[in-house]
Amino acid sequence: MRLTELSERSGVSTATIKYYLREGLLLPGREINRTTAEYDEGHLRRLRLVRAMVQVGRLPVATVKEVLGHVDDDSLGRTVRLGAALWALPQVPEPDAEDAYVRGAHEEVEELLRTLGWSNAALLTSVSPAFRSLVVAVAALRRLGYDWGPELLVDRARLMHRAAVLDLDFVDTQPSEAERVEAAVLGAILVEPMLSALHRLAQEEESARRYGFE
Amino acid sequence: MRLTELSERSGVSTATIKYYLREGLLLPGREINRTTAEYDEGHLRRLRLVRAMVQVGRLPVATVKEVLGHVDDDSLGRTVRLGAALWALPQVPEPDAEDAYVRGAHEEVEELLRTLGWSNAALLTSVSPAFRSLVVAVAALRRLGYDWGPELLVDRARLMHRAAVLDLDFVDTQPSEAERVEAAVLGAILVEPMLSALHRLAQEEESARRYGFE
DNA sequence: CTTCTTGGATAACGGCACTATCCAAGCACG
DNA sequence: CGTGCTTGGATAGTGCCGTTATCCAAGAAG
Numbered sequence: 001m002r003l004t005e006l007s008e009r010s011g012v013s014t015a016t017i018k019y020y021l022r023e024g025l026l027l028p029g030r031e032i033n034r035t036t037a038e039y040d041e042g043h044l045r046r047l048r049l050v051r052a053m054v055q056v057g058r059l060p061v062a063t064v065k066e067v068l069g070h071v072d073d074d075s076l077g078r079t080v081r082l083g084a085a086l087w088a089l090p091q092v093p094e095p096d097a098e099d100a101y102v103r104g105a106h107e108e109v110e111e112l113l114r115t116l117g118w119s120n121a122a123l124l125t126s127v128s129p130a131f132r133s134l135v136v137a138v139a140a141l142r143r144l145g146y147d148w149g150p151e152l153l154v155d156r157a158r159l160m161h162r163a164a165v166l167d168l169d170f171v172d173t174q175p176s177e178a179e180r181v182e183a184a185v186l187g188a189i190l191v192e193p194m195l196s197a198l199h200r201l202a203q204e205e206e207s208a209r210r211y212g213f214e
Numbered sequence: 215m216r217l218t219e220l221s222e223r224s225g226v227s228t229a230t231i232k233y234y235l236r237e238g239l240l241l242p243g244r245e246i247n248r249t250t251a252e253y254d255e256g257h258l259r260r261l262r263l264v265r266a267m268v269q270v271g272r273l274p275v276a277t278v279k280e281v282l283g284h285v286d287d288d289s290l291g292r293t294v295r296l297g298a299a300l301w302a303l304p305q306v307p308e309p310d311a312e313d314a315y316v317r318g319a320h321e322e323v324e325e326l327l328r329t330l331g332w333s334n335a336a337l338l339t340s341v342s343p344a345f346r347s348l349v350v351a352v353a354a355l356r357r358l359g360y361d362w363g364p365e366l367l368v369d370r371a372r373l374m375h376r377a378a379v380l381d382l383d384f385v386d387t388q389p390s391e392a393e394r395v396e397a398a399v400l401g402a403i404l405v406e407p408m409l410s411a412l413h414r415l416a417q418e419e420e421s422a423r424r425y426g427f428e
Numbered sequence: 429c430t431t432c433t434t435g436g437a438t439a440a441c442g443g444c445a446c447t448a449t450c451c452a453a454g455c456a457c458g
Numbered sequence: 459c460g461t462g463c464t465t466g467g468a469t470a471g472t473g474c475c476g477t478t479a480t481c482c483a484a485g486a487a488g
Contacts, residue, residue, distance in 0.1 A: 203381060
């Protein structure tokens with residue numbers, strides 16, 4: 001198919017597709033002659049993947065490129081590929097390591113991992129972006145005077161672990177390794193906004209149950 | 215305290231504080247004379263709240279203003295205030311209502327709410343931004359060929375409901391109504407990145423447990 | 429008195445996701 | 459065989475947004 005058809009079938013403007021091609025998010029089509037290129041279903045699928053990451057996952061375009069690079073790199077094992085993709089995700093700004101709140105939060109999160117017995121995750125301490133994001137969030141809450149100690153984190157962590165188990169169960173249903181890796185990354189990137197949406201719906205529901213609408 | 219001290223204690227540059235004042239995220243200080251204004255602890259706290267929303271919650275400044283407007287509006291009940299604040303959160307772009315995937319996803323999400331018995335949330339169908347975000351996410355997954363039916367959503371929804379219960383339990387520990395409202399909104403805005411971070415850590419942990427690092 | 433600091437107004441900046449404009453090379457149809 | 463359309467590539471421009479820099483006149487400080 002031509003660029004125009006690719007655009008129609010994906011709902012993405014040709015200008016934007018050209019932009020993605022330029023940025024290396026999409027492989028160039030098979031060049032038929034100097035003014036025509038042929039695209040296939042693979043391009044369409046990849047384009048939809050990019051769109052999902054950008055629109056639903058709110059990933060910056062540069063990040064999508066990086067994530068896809070890890071997904072495509074089949075020299076790595078699945079855990080490493082998934083980890084690499086997760087590490088490319090947008091990060092919270094580097095916290096001030098001198099800040100007392102940040103240091104306290106850091107220790108609390110480490111204690112949390114010990115409590116949970118997440119020995120693998122504990123290896124990643126202070127390097128994993130997810131770890132850092134967690135520290136920054138906890139520090140922000142403490143700065144605001146909320147006493148969110150490990151006891152309040154641990155239940156939520158168990159919940160999210162169960163969500164992760166569901167995600168990886170789903171990954172295991174995929175027929176091929178390539179699909180499993182893609183599903184794993186999608187499970188990280190697209191499931192997250194879904195969980196957020198469910199969380200908000202659940203909050204509205206539960207708030208209405210408890211306090212009504214008055 | 216003066217602007218400079220406010221800046222030092224919060225770690226936010228004076229230029230940025232001025233910007234927030236301009237945008238109405240911060241109330242002006244008590245004007246001592248034409249070139250001096252006095253700020254208090256309330257300003258510092260509000261500034262930290264704004265920073266947390268912008269940096270940790272990734273909310274656009276205009277959205278923060280809107281959310282704070284709802285938080286401050288004590289003419290409303292808690293559920294309504296929380297709902298209003300949640301509705302101001304960044305939204306996924308309006309989906310194409312003609313799109314078959316979107317329509318299918320819409321029905322699936324409605325079925326999900328029926329299954330869960332979330333009757334209050336069901337009232338909000340097709341208006342709540344959270345509902346819409348969920349529809350968009352499900353549609354994106356289906357477009358990519360994943361058969362994520364309600365059966366895969368319902369477990370996750372129950373998990374997020376339990377998270378919401380924890381959030382509202384925490385809200386109920388707050389001593390005053392004003393603090394409860396703030397905690398509820400924070401519980402929506404700051405807890406979400408925390409859950410995301412925990413989710414990613416849990417995925418890395420679980421992936422390492424299942425497949426190792428090879 | 430002079431030098432520094434204050435807060436307010438305004439303009440400028442840098443990043444980012446697109447989008448619009450050109451262009452020359454092909455194709456399609458009467 | 460033209461004439462006008464479409465193609466893909468290159469380049470520049472747009473709009474938004476969070477932030478920062480520049481001015482300024484009015485006070486404070488030594």
